[in-house]
Amino acid sequence: MVDIATRVYNHNWKIDPIVRSLIDTDFYKLLMCQSILRNRPDTQVTFSLINRTTRIPLARLIDEGELREQLDHVRSLSLTRGESTWLRGNTFYGKRQMFSSGFMEWFETMKLPPYHLERVGDQYELTFEGSWPEVMLWEIPALAVLMELRSRAVLATMGKFELKVLYARAMTRLWEKIERLRKIDGLRIADFGTRRRHSFLWQDWCVQAMIEGLGSSFIGTSNCRIAMRRDIEAIGTNAHELPMVMAALADTDEELRQAPYRVLADWHEEHEGNLRIILPDTYGTEGFLAHAPDWLAGWTGIRIDSGDPSQGAETAIAWWKSRGEDPRDKLVIFSDGLDTDKIEELHARFAGRVKVSFGWGTLLTNDFRGFVADDGLAPFSLVCKAVSAHGRPTVKLSDNPNKAMGPAAEIKRYKRVFGVGEQAAQAVIV
Amino acid sequence: MVDIATRVYNHNWKIDPIVRSLIDTDFYKLLMCQSILRNRPDTQVTFSLINRTTRIPLARLIDEGELREQLDHVRSLSLTRGESTWLRGNTFYGKRQMFSSGFMEWFETMKLPPYHLERVGDQYELTFEGSWPEVMLWEIPALAVLMELRSRAVLATMGKFELKVLYARAMTRLWEKIERLRKIDGLRIADFGTRRRHSFLWQDWCVQAMIEGLGSSFIGTSNCRIAMRRDIEAIGTNAHELPMVMAALADTDEELRQAPYRVLADWHEEHEGNLRIILPDTYGTEGFLAHAPDWLAGWTGIRIDSGDPSQGAETAIAWWKSRGEDPRDKLVIFSDGLDTDKIEELHARFAGRVKVSFGWGTLLTNDFRGFVADDGLAPFSLVCKAVSAHGRPTVKLSDNPNKAMGPAAEIKRYKRVFGVGEQAAQAVIV
Incomplete structure (x- = not known):
């Protein structure tokens, strides 16, 4: 017996949304968000999507219209009553009320700020600008949307x-x-x-x-x-x-x-x-x-x-x-x-x-390595990072020069300030 | 959305039937059945289930009550209108009306005859006696029921x-x-x-x-x-x-x-x-x-x-x-x-x-070899054969002595009559 109502209801979806909840995100984003909201709420930042695996031509694989639809859908989300109840009532690491009333009230009305999307060659430039506690919540949904749209593009060519x-x-x-x-x-x-x-x-x-x-x-x-x-x-x-x-x-x-x-x-x-x-x-x-x-x-x-x-x-x-x-x-x-x-x-x-x-x-x-032609479903190294704060570029060195980020001159300055010498390079797998 | 009606309906099943249709059988059984019905309708035969893989203790794995329920369910089946239409209207090997009206009328009212089931040690003795065109239709459902009950017995111990x-x-x-x-x-x-x-x-x-x-x-x-x-x-x-x-x-x-x-x-x-x-x-x-x-x-x-x-x-x-x-x-x-x-x-x-x-x-x-402990889902050699006709034992020699069937004296006689000498033995895989 097909449930006709379910089937009709499913047909009413304009899109199949990838991110359907504001808490479809990493827990630490919420912890950090609360901390930022308390300590640095007015910081203006820019986050940017960076595809470190440039051989994957995201803009050729993913339709810009579909990408916009998915991102727009994420912007339409707000915290549901049940999600709020879960965050407020849950015990995290043995502690109740991990999230303050102030944070929860802010989060309950928050919507994600606008995005800037532009195709540049075979890649997308996707950036988010605004106040730190809002912009930072784009990181995980933006990555999840891009990753899953790429999966869908490859899956669309396959038989049942x-x-x-x-x-x-x-x-x-x-x-x-x-x-x-x-x-x-x-x-x-x-x-x-x-x-x-x-x-x-x-x-x-x-x-x-x-x-x-x-x-x-x-x-x-x-x-x-x-x-x-x-x-x-x-x-x-x-x-x-x-x-x-x-x-x-x-x-x-x-x-x-x-x-x-x-x-x-x-x-x-x-x-x-x-x-x-x-x-x-x-x-x-x-x-x-x-x-x-x-x-x-x-x-x-x-x-x-x-x-x-x-x-x-x-x-x-x-x-x-x-x-x-x-x-x-x-x-x-x-x-x-x-x-x-x-x-x-x-x-x-x-x-x-x-x-x-x-x-x-x-x-x-995401271990789909070796399953389809040209390894088209292998994971790749996509990140979404804070690239500037109050107009100043951010820098990351890490313990692997292949993961370093930021303008060369600033990287040099940071290395000097933090006393970082030669580092052993490690292949970035994913 | 769970379809409540479907769920309730499914709960109404007393058992989960393995064989749900009289045409859940091999096409050649129907062809042979038609031929037998025309040429030898009154032949009395006995078919018997034989587990050639005696290390599989079917009677320990499969509950006798469940086996009876499944066999009883098979006996309750009769040809549906749609199945009859399909057999009557279909083209088989390019030929229409492969099945005569006489055969179809017989088949539409046919129900499978009783079975005789007895546990002997760790095996079941399952036999079918009666007229050849009816009894012979037990072969495939009997095998399918035993095979699937054995699968279910092993699957019942596994997590989701x-x-x-x-x-x-x-x-x-x-x-x-x-x-x-x-x-x-x-x-x-x-x-x-x-x-x-x-x-x-x-x-x-x-x-x-x-x-x-x-x-x-x-x-x-x-x-x-x-x-x-x-x-x-x-x-x-x-x-x-x-x-x-x-x-x-x-x-x-x-x-x-x-x-x-x-x-x-x-x-x-x-x-x-x-x-x-x-x-x-x-x-x-x-x-x-x-x-x-x-x-x-x-x-x-x-x-x-x-x-x-x-x-x-x-x-x-x-x-x-x-x-x-x-x-x-x-x-x-x-x-x-x-x-x-x-x-x-x-x-x-x-x-x-x-x-x-x-x-x-x-x-x-049925290639589930090597998937569970003790190879508990590996296929095994179960057959359901005519063992006698009008009280006389049947004999099969085949080109592999490991597949021979019948009383030793009769096998000897058949070998003499058909001039069969030494045969190379082949392992019976399944």
Whole structure:
């Protein structure tokens, strides 16, 4: 029996919206948004989409009209009553009322600001300008829309059973990964794959498979909507945009040098426990830790998001020891370019020496490598970053020169200020 | 939107029936049934289920009550108006009104006769007694019920996502086979997998995948219900039960020697063209062809269903040549234990020398090998055969001693009468 009403209702959709909720975003965006709204609400920023995989001709694959429709749809969204209730009533990291009434009232009426879209050659220039707490909420939906429109463009050429088999292959591959991960004693792993997912439905499938396949080793998802829908933990802390924007606002080299610590000082006041996670690599991990104030050594852990992850963790362990901390009490979260091999390797090397945890991203939610001709569904490296604040360019160095961002002269200045020397280049997988 | 009515309706089913239609059976059963009804309607036969894979303890896996419910449900079925219309109105092998009015009137009111079920150790004894045209229609539904109940018993222990991944794996495996077969120029292949299928829905999926993946190389299915549902050709000719029963009825050695030819003489009168396919192996291919009347050499082709298939085809080619026929005008249908490797090999060897065609059975519709613990879903060798006629045991020799059936003394007699000497044993895969 076909449900006629459902079918007719579905035909009434003008488009099939990719992002259908303002909380179809990473939890840390909301945490950071609240912090920005409290501390720097008037900061004017520009965010920009950057396709680091230039061989993928996004503007040839994706129709501009469809892209605009999807982005316009995102702008039409506002927080629903149920989403607001979930954010207000939920316990995050063991804490109730993580989000203040002030933030929630602002968020309940917020709509995303306009976007600027232009085709330049085979790529799109997509930028967002305005106040930081609003503009920053574009990052995840913009990425998700671009990623999924690209998937749809490739899928549109396939037959019904070819499609069934495509997803069969993806499911089989994911389950084989889960079966391997299941063997790791004491594993703790979360889904961090929203931004570069194959599609929303596929991410949701991956999360459900992890729930069944990994049991308590699966600790949650960064995606608030999926966390709400599947009744699991929303996971996340803070990201590079905080030090990047604060650094861009610095008037002197000394202010610049202190900017990353000032960000974490604000965070220190607002959060405790598992939310006190250092992201040390924005301007080089070595220098950041060497010059860090002592109170940072008391934080719960560190997230390793660029460079050689083993080296990053060893650096953190040595640093904690040098500050009189016991690394076995500390949490190390690996979140860069993970897949099963690397997870096994890192867990084997660091379990017992520190508390290990993994934020598994693109190769969880978008591993369609090798499934179609010309590898047309392989994930690629798309980012959406703060590129300027109050008209000044932002800079990111990270522990991998291939991930560096910003004008060359500014990169040079930042390297000097933060004492960053030669860095080993790592291939950016996704 | 859940369709509440559908859900409530589904809850009203007392059981989930495995066989839901009298034409969920092989096309050749109906052809043979019509022939039997015309030529030998009063023959009393016994059919019996035989599990050749005794390490599979069917009676431990399958609940007797559930088995009875399913068999009782099959007995409750009668031909629907739409099924009757399809059989009456369809063109089979280019011929309209393949089924006579007399047969259709009989079939429209026919219900399957009672069954006898008894547990003996870890196996079931399941037998059917009565008039040949009725009893013979039990073969395929009985096998399909047992096969699918065994699948269900294993599937019942699995989680939701484990199940999704199981089918994902099966789909991926099938599609990889199809992708290989697609490369074979001039391939002609049909689904012969009803009797030992994993389940009805899975067979239906396999057929749809073949339709999309192989296009015109996929020439149809032996399953009438799926042929009707998917609007494709129903495929099939005749089987061992005709010579087996006729041989059992023979009163003298000479009558026995002639029995296989008398069966085909009846067939010769009833059918022409692509339905004139010799199944020569019931009592040894070599002897059968050597002593065959000349009119048989004029038939359209031969089906190779036991023994070494290459050798069988070479024997047929040599025979046709010896009778002055051009093998290039003849059809060779391979239907025994096929999978991709063997199909490729046989096609490469015989394409151009004869017209080649494949009836792909169990490893099309039930290749779940290696997917679960203890290989609990691997197909196994279950058959349902005529074991006696008018109280006399039937005998089958075939070209593989591992497929021989009947009392030892009778097998010895048949070997003498048909001049069958040493045979090379072949492992029975499925």
